[in-house]
Amino acid sequence: MSRQFTPKVVTANALIEGDVIYLTADDRWTRHHHEAELIEDHAHAQLRLLFAERQKSTVVGAYLADARRGRDGPEPVHFRETFRAVGPSNYPHGKQAGLIDVQI
Amino acid sequence: MSVIVTDTGFQPDDWTGGYVSPEDLPPDDAPPSPLAVALPSDAHPEALAGQLDRIAMIRVDFPGPADGRGFTIARRLRLMGFRGRLRAGGHVIADQYAMACRAGFDEVEIPDALAARQPEDQWLFRANWRDHDYQARLRLDPDATTPYTQR
């Protein structure tokens, strides 16, 4: 069992708003990637994913996305997750529009 | 256990006779008894050609709500002349009730757990499946009332 585990965050979309959200260590959902819980082992990742998937009436399509430790908290690894974290590149319509942290 | 849904709502299943698969149909000269056939969703209804008169009931399986083959199977069976009881059984959701009826089914059989999650009122919501039916409008004389599949 020497396989290296790539750290993960749990991410999903909010059922009502559709927004990209991330699971925090204290069981909240945040709109900000850097506030997500950075999960560093496989077993814990599965537990957190199950926890997210059970919240059927608040979130849709929960999955584990690769992440890495950054200066202000977890940062996305793949460019798809970067776009999800900031919004589209053709208009400042997404999260880059200075979103307040809404809780669901 | 399962629940039977018709336009009047939920009822217990009154069919106790069991089913045979299309390959296991008794020979033509077997003593007549009420015969019920279970068709899987990948069945070709043509396999029952020539046999339909002696079949009392056909249950078409719906393995999941995204598998719509059963609707075409039902329609074909009706067009082949099947007049017996036609049942959609399995994972059919309330929102598909109108489609099932329009395709030629008489009733839907769902597991108890599904009936608990989608209670009777959600099914009765579509008991008006004869209304707003584009197919009827494209095929029937304006004063005809039977669904297009049963003509």
Place this chain on the structure above:
Amino acid sequence: MYRYDDFDAAFIRARNAQFRAQVERRIDGSLTEDEFKPLRLMNGLYLQLHAYMLRVAIPYGTLNGARMRQLAYIAERWDKGYGHFTTRQNIQFNWPKLRDVPDMLDALAEVEMHAIQTSGNTIRNVTADHFAGAAADEIEDPRPVAELLRQWSTDHPEFQFLPRKFKIAVTGSPNDRAVTKAHDIGLRMVRDAAGAPGFEVIVGGGLGRTPMIGKVIRDFLPKADLLPYVEAIVSVYNLLGRRDNKYKARIKITVHEHGAEKIRALVEERFAQLRPQFSGVDQARLAGIEAHFAPPDFVSGPTDAYATERDTNPAFRSWSDTNLAPHRNPDYAIATISLKAHGGTPGDATAEQMRVMADLAERYAHDELRISHEQNVVLPHVHKSDLPAVYAALAKAGLATANIGLISDIIACPGMDYCALATARSIPVAQEIATRFGELRTEHDIGPLKIKISGCINACGHHHVGHIGILGLDRAGVENYQITLGGDGTETAAIGERAGPGFAYDEITPAIERLITGYLDLRSGPEETFIETYRRLGAAPFKAALYPESTRRNAA
């Protein structure tokens, strides 16, 4: 334009009420996401990368001023003030909230529009030639038939859960502007020996992972047989199409695996069974629908104002050279409004722009608008004397880009800026290419050229049939763009050929520039278009222009 009767209106009301209830049941938990998803998709609601997306059908691309204005209202009231016109003659709103969607659908119903079957594994909204009813080369207006198909396919009980999505396109002209050969069913109007109009029926075309040009399974189908024949095709497909692998589920694969002959035989057999079901009521309806599409009362009057403006206003002249097409009435023109401003997002229009287009349609175009699959808006009937006024109003709204059919008139799907399935971005690639050639001011010299960009193998951007196709991929976590050459989406349809290794995001515009420079050197003269040169010389010299290093290496 078709107007709803009481039946249509009541249907939409009931359907919207059903969806409102479904949304509530999703929120209260009686529907799971797995169950809700196909239902919301049947009503045009996707969950995309950043938000929900509502895809609204613009049946066969036809709108009037009131409908366009309502789209503007919806964009402002529930979205972020703009909409995105797609290659399937739809409009997409990128930011709706789940709870607002039932209200948006009710607002659409007020102007006889809906989002039904713009998504999901069902028969999608039927598309048609965007010049229908106006084109000089037309046999018959295909829209009445498209409307008949809309009514027939709407809520069809057999076909809401097909193996995969199903797209039908109709054209009434020999010049195919509806890409009929790349659809699950393509209907091309032809005449039989006696001169009666009917259809050539093409089945199994499609782009995506396995691009295929459709096969003709009926050379001539009488118009009256259309519904039972199409129903036979879809019914055969519903049982035969593969459900074990979503990439093999489209009818193009069914046709490929079983052969066109076998499919034809099954369809004809099924057709024989279904034909008697249609007693002619459908044809009576069709006749009623045709009356809705009676041509407008064309006015006759001098067109001198047009000629004068052309002589005195070079900007207008350039616009009229590229953005006008011949109308069947010689005093009229078909004017295409480009939604491809250099550096803008292809296919996007703001609410303000939508209102300008609505006003122009009402004032100058017999209240008609069309959406083209090339993501532009068309004023199909403009008297030539009104063109200077139309142009001036468009220019004021930032809608007078003179580039239809040119290198900056790029089709681009939403790609990874919006689409959950994307493997790379496509919008910024289009923006950069258009900006670059706008700066170079060479596009009028380059001439007709179609660049089409998709952000993944699903090919919503039709890259396979672009003269130059660009496909965005994810290569080990980095965006990478593959170029195809020689595609064609018209009556001479062809799938483009892959040019070679892909390019990084910041290499793609220079690569296109090399390709264009190569073409300008290769062409026999300014009148030989890119695709003609490509067909004359083949891929090799174009590849050499694209990959100068490897050519040098080979020569060394």
